[in-house]
Amino acid sequence: MPYLLRPEPDPMPMDCRILTAALELFVNKGYHNVSVHDVQKHAKVSIGSIYNHFGGKQGIARALYDRLLQEMNQMVDSVISQKLSIIEKCNSIIKLWFEYTESHSDIIAFMLHAKHNEFITDQPPICSAEPFRKIRELVQDGIDNGEIRACDCLIAASVIFGGAYRMISLRLDGLVDRPLPEYYDQLIDATWQSIRTSVECSTPRLASNS
Amino acid sequence: MPYLLRPEPDPMPMDCRILTAALELFVNKGYHNVSVHDVQKHAKVSIGSIYNHFGGKQGIARALYDRLLQEMNQMVDSVISQKLSIIEKCNSIIKLWFEYTESHSDIIAFMLHAKHNEFITDQPPICSAEPFRKIRELVQDGIDNGEIRACDCLIAASVIFGGAYRMISLRLDGLVDRPLPEYYDQLIDATWQSIRTSVECSTPRLASNS
DNA sequence: GTCTATATCCAGATAGAC
DNA sequence: GTCTATCTGGATATAGAC
Numbered sequence: 001m002p003y004l005l006r007p008e009p010d011p012m013p014m015d016c017r018i019l020t021a022a023l024e025l026f027v028n029k030g031y032h033n034v035s036v037h038d039v040q041k042h043a044k045v046s047i048g049s050i051y052n053h054f055g056g057k058q059g060i061a062r063a064l065y066d067r068l069l070q071e072m073n074q075m076v077d078s079v080i081s082q083k084l085s086i087i088e089k090c091n092s093i094i095k096l097w098f099e100y101t102e103s104h105s106d107i108i109a110f111m112l113h114a115k116h117n118e119f120i121t122d123q124p125p126i127c128s129a130e131p132f133r134k135i136r137e138l139v140q141d142g143i144d145n146g147e148i149r150a151c152d153c154l155i156a157a158s159v160i161f162g163g164a165y166r167m168i169s170l171r172l173d174g175l176v177d178r179p180l181p182e183y184y185d186q187l188i189d190a191t192w193q194s195i196r197t198s199v200e201c202s203t204p205r206l207a208s209n210s
Numbered sequence: 211m212p213y214l215l216r217p218e219p220d221p222m223p224m225d226c227r228i229l230t231a232a233l234e235l236f237v238n239k240g241y242h243n244v245s246v247h248d249v250q251k252h253a254k255v256s257i258g259s260i261y262n263h264f265g266g267k268q269g270i271a272r273a274l275y276d277r278l279l280q281e282m283n284q285m286v287d288s289v290i291s292q293k294l295s296i297i298e299k300c301n302s303i304i305k306l307w308f309e310y311t312e313s314h315s316d317i318i319a320f321m322l323h324a325k326h327n328e329f330i331t332d333q334p335p336i337c338s339a340e341p342f343r344k345i346r347e348l349v350q351d352g353i354d355n356g357e358i359r360a361c362d363c364l365i366a367a368s369v370i371f372g373g374a375y376r377m378i379s380l381r382l383d384g385l386v387d388r389p390l391p392e393y394y395d396q397l398i399d400a401t402w403q404s405i406r407t408s409v410e411c412s413t414p415r416l417a418s419n420s
Numbered sequence: 421g422t423c424t425a426t427a428t429c430c431a432g433a434t435a436g437a438c
Numbered sequence: 439g440t441c442t443a444t445c446t447g448g449a450t451a452t453a454g455a456c
Binding site for chain 1: 241329366369384399405
């Protein structure tokens with residue numbers, strides 16, 4: 001459960017108040033459309049406190065990103081350490097993401113949807129960060145132990161998690177109107193079985209002219 | 211072939227010069243990190259011309275978005291009108307996207323990667339725009355005619371195109387270091403066959419505790 | 421550590437000559 | 439239609455009292 005939005009210790013510490021307010025504003029309006037004054041008003045603190053704690057607007061974004069990435073890392077670790085098959089671990093991560101998308105959509109939107117390197121300078125892309133590296137390693141393990149079709153690891157990971165990413169994206173954009181967990185079973189089936197109806201012949205390719 | 215970057219009529223018309231320069235800057239630095247003066251310098255026109263043609267910075271973004279969306283729409287139309295199976299049409303779109311990602315990465319980055327509603331006001335999400343609607347209709351047709359597994363259309367579309375989206379995203383972020391078309395065959399196989407090695411038993415689900 | 425008031429800068433937009 | 443010079447608002451950041 002993410003600390004940021006954990007049931008407030010009452011009074012919620014000031015840095016959490018600031019980060020929580022900033023997260024909501026960044027996600028709803030976009031980082032560059034939010035001023036420090038907006039955050040200050042929404043968090044009901046003074047602008048001085050913000051500069052004291054985070055040194056500025058980018059400092060807020062960086063702290064937010066670091067903390068949430070750490071939480072996502074812990075989430076991945078906890079799934080990986082369970083006694084499950086590789087496929088079950090992948091599914092478990094998807095399931096948790098789906099649940100988070102409903103209960104903490106701001107966090108998912110900020111982590112999976114935002115373009116961090118547009119506002120946090122010198123930030124490597126999130127897909128190269130630790131939790132995502134671990135997920136790819138997980139997929140590679142599945143290939144090595146024979147659970148997952150032998151192919152390039154990046155392709156396998158993209159196929160396995162790409163559908164879920166896409167559903168999350170569509171949900172955040174308002175095109176999916178029911179909670180994502182309701183789609184979980186169907187998505188898992190379509191992903192791991194075959195999206196085609198019959199597998200008797202090989203996959204149709206394109207005609208040579210295209 | 212996109213008009214925007216078509217071999218220049220020499221002299222390239224001023225509006226194209228402006229849009230081409232803006233596209234490159236927006237993609238590389240992010241819309242909000244680009245000033246009208248940057249565009250003006252990069253396109254080698256005066257700031258007055260920009261305001262004459264597009265009315266301002268947002269006007270540039272809107273014109274860019276509209277034109278590229280129209281081109282994408284034409285691309286989808288041309289694929290749909292071909293005499294191919296539904297599955298082949300889907301693959302054809304993926305193949306074209308992969309080729310565009312290599313030859314016109316700016317366009318793909320701007321259309322598939324950017325968050326337009328953060329800088330173009332009142333812009334509905336791109337996934338609800340015409341070409342993407344048509345792709346979902348295509349998938350629905352495939353479900354209706356039995357080519358594609360019977361399931362929710364959004365899920366089917368997400369599974370079919372989600373892997374390709376993800377590969378594009380990873381390529382743009384620098385994690386994939388070979389041209390995408392080289393991955394096309396493997397991706398198509400993994401998507402349409404099954405990503406699992408064996409299909410003899412049903413998909414493993416999660417244990418009940420998760 | 422927290423606050424208010426203020427300074428500084430720069431981006432978007434405009435005016436008006438040519 | 440195109441250009442240069444200028445205006446203005448608003449954002450980040452700081453100073454200094456409490």
